[in-house]
Amino acid sequence: MGSDDVIAIAPVEEKGVNEDASGHSGDDVEKKGGADFPELKRRLKSRHLQMIAIGGTIGTGxxxxxxxxxxKAGPAGALIAYIFVGTIVYSVIQSxxxxxxxxxxxxxxxxxxTRFVDPSLGFSMGWIYWFSxxxxYALELTATGLIIQYWNQDLSIGIFIxxxxxxxxxxxxxxxSFYGEFEFWFASIKIVTIVGFLIFAICIDAGAGQHGYLGFHTWGNPGAFAPYLITDNDALAKFVGFWAVxxxxxxxxxxxxxxxxxxGETENPRKTVPAAIKKTFYRILFFFVFSIFFIGLLVPYDNKDLLSAASNATASPFVIAAKLAxxxxxxxxxxxxxxxxxxxxANANVYSGSRILVALARDGSAPAILARTTESGVPxxxxxxxxxxxxxxxxxxxxSGGTVFNWLQNITAVAGFITWACINGCHIAFMxxxxxxxxxxxxxxxxSMWQPAFAWYGLFFNVLIIITQGFESFIPWNTSGFFAAYISVILFVVAYVGHKVVMRTKFVSSVEADIDTGCLIHDTTTWSIEEPTTMWGKFWAWLS
Structure with a gap:
């Protein structure tokens, strides 16, 4: 059975539907008048889009x-933190x-x-997101070497980088389409691993391990919440632990x-994008919340291996849980x-970074050559x-690989919150x-649901976390920690102000906002969906 048998989405060939007067194919992302080079192609299927979202999220984090x-936060503190951030992410996904x-x-x-709020915001947002x-990408390549060193410490990470x-x-x-296929199978491996761990964790917690029945013993000893940084106020110390997570x-x-x-590269975005939006977050939340919950049941928060500087399996709470069992x-x-x-x-890093550069180039915020693509639609x-x-x-x-990992992780995470805040803000302007x-x-x-209140909710807490996330560098003062926490914010502000001063841009009014270019209702391409017939096909269709 070919991979397309799972859930095939194909254009219905009708005269005048899939080809315009200039002869451009209907799978072009955009048909630009006067363009002398090919465009990106709509070749990602529903299952690809679904797994790209899942695969790009479930990683080293x-x-x-x-x-x-x-x-830092203990089992209950970490669980609440992941649920809370999950609600923020949900507001972003809805927007x-x-x-x-x-x-x-x-x-x-x-x-x-650029089109709804301010060209300077599009410039700074795009470049900080691309930078992250x-x-x-450099972080993930470093991690490959560190992971392989788990089996042979004598090998240089430079070889594998x-x-x-x-x-x-x-x-x-x-x-x-090759990228989508790679991500589909890579993400499948991740999902199978996490599901396997959840089954393993249930068995161990129920008494299958060497210590017998565990239940919620870690929530009692050493406790459900871990104190962090503060020593003279236990309640405040536990809240600080939660906020640090x-x-x-x-x-x-x-x-x-x-x-x-x-x-922009997905077949039939009318159906595939809403389906991915509706399903992906629930599955990610399921994987994350349940994983954090069971890790907290099996591993006490004072286990010294949790704060290991390693970036291989020895620092993974999944592995620590197995060792304790x-x-x-x-x-x-x-x-x-x-x-x-x-x-x-790493594959997702290059893909997403390159597509952001394409968008920046088309908006005039990056060299125009970055928007050029090959005949097969690769920028x-x-x-x-x-x-x-x-x-x-x-x-x-x-x-130290562990030190670099922590620096880049923090820089990337803050850039992510900046992007999420901007997405919420763009949606408010769009509405x-x-x-x-x-x-x-x-x-x-x-x-999307609960609007505009939900978008404002996400914008408020994203900005609040961006402002306060570096508080650890103040207790006590740590210059290196401060710059690691706020370098993304500094770069974002400098890029925004610099672009505003040089280009003299103005905020876009609601009347002038361009909501027509690339609008879906102007896409006359029609699609047919072939339902899977085999059990295997139906299983993957459920995933997508």
Whole structure:
């Protein structure tokens, strides 16, 4: 059975539907008058889009970083923090979904900022988001070497940084359907691993391990909440622990917004994007919340291995839980899965970074050459510009991999919160533009819930977390920690102010907001959906 048998979405060939007067194919993302180069192609299927969102989110933040969250906040504190950030992410996804289904363009949300709010916001938002993905690419390449060192400490991480840089970069020069297929199978491995761990955790907690029945014993000893930093006020110390975990939770959830980036290259966005928006978050929340919950049941927050500086399986709370249960075979297996996790994340880094560059170039905020694509729809220059920053991973040969991991993780997480805040803000402006033109939101392909209150909720807490997330550097003062916490904010502000001064841009009024270019209702392409007939096909259709 071919992979397309799972759920095939194909254009219905009708005269005048899939080809315009200039002869452009109906799978072009946009048909630009006068363009002398090919466009991105709509070749991602529903199952691809679904797994891109899941695969881009479930990564080192969950498999490794969640251990630090447990150590700082305790099992209950970490669980509440992940649920709370999950509600913020849900508000972002709802906001993004409404805009991305109405105007599904590549790298969409940077263009939304330019068109609905302020060109300077689109400029700064796009570049800080691209910066975070480019830097994370170097992080993930470093992690591949550290993971393989788990089996052989004598091997230099530089070998694997070079090898995997070539492999991942080359993969991103293939048509986008190959990227979607890679992510589909990589994400499948992640999902199977997490489901397997949840089953394992239930069995161990029920008494299958060497210590017998565990129940909620870790919530009693050492406790449900961990005190952090503050020593003279226990209640405040526990709240500080909870608040400190928010940035870690944000790093874990980052990547959910990839649905908006991939929307411009997705077949039948009328159906696939709303489906991905509706389903993806619930599954991610299921995987994250239940994983954090069971990790908290099996591993006490004072376990010294949770704060290990390692970036391989030895620092994973999944592995620590297996060791405490007396299971010896799981660490090597988890480490192997971590390698797939990191490669999947690295693949997503280059993909998302390159598409953001395409959007910036089309908005005039980046060199025009970055928008050029090959005949197969690959933005080769944007891919190359993003991939080259992965070579910064070689700097880690003279530094501690764990230290670099923590720095880049914090920088990336804050950039994620900045992006989420901007998406909420863009949606508020989008709704105002619709209201001014008397366009009912009931007529949209996808109408998000609880608006505009939900968008304001997400905007408020995203901004609050951005402002307060670096509080640890003040207790006591730590210059290095301060810059690690706020470098993304500083770069964002400098980019915004610099662009505003140089370009003399003005805020976009609701009347002038461009909600027409790329609008879905102008896309006359029609699609047919072939339902799967086999049991295997139906299973994957459920996932997508």
């Amino acid at each position: 969950l498999f490794i970083g969640s251990g630090e969250a447990l150590a 993004l979904g409404e805009m991305a289904t109405y105007i599904p363009i590549a790298g969409g949300f940077t263009s939304y900022a 993905w480019a830097m994370t 070079g090898v995997f840089w070539v492999v991942v970069t080359a993969a991103n020069f293939l048509p986008v 928010l940035i870690q939770a944000g790093f874990s959830y980052q990547g959910t917004e990839l649905v908006g980036i991939a929307a 007396g299971v010896k075979v799981l660490p090597g297996l988890i480490n192997a899965v971590l390698l797939f996790v990191v490669l999947s994340a 080769c220059y944007a891919v190359a510009a993003t991939a080259v920053f992965g070579l910064l991973a070689f700097l880690n040969l003279s530094n 105002r533009a619709l209201a001014v033109r008397k366009i009912s939101r009931d007529s949209l392909p996808y109408k």
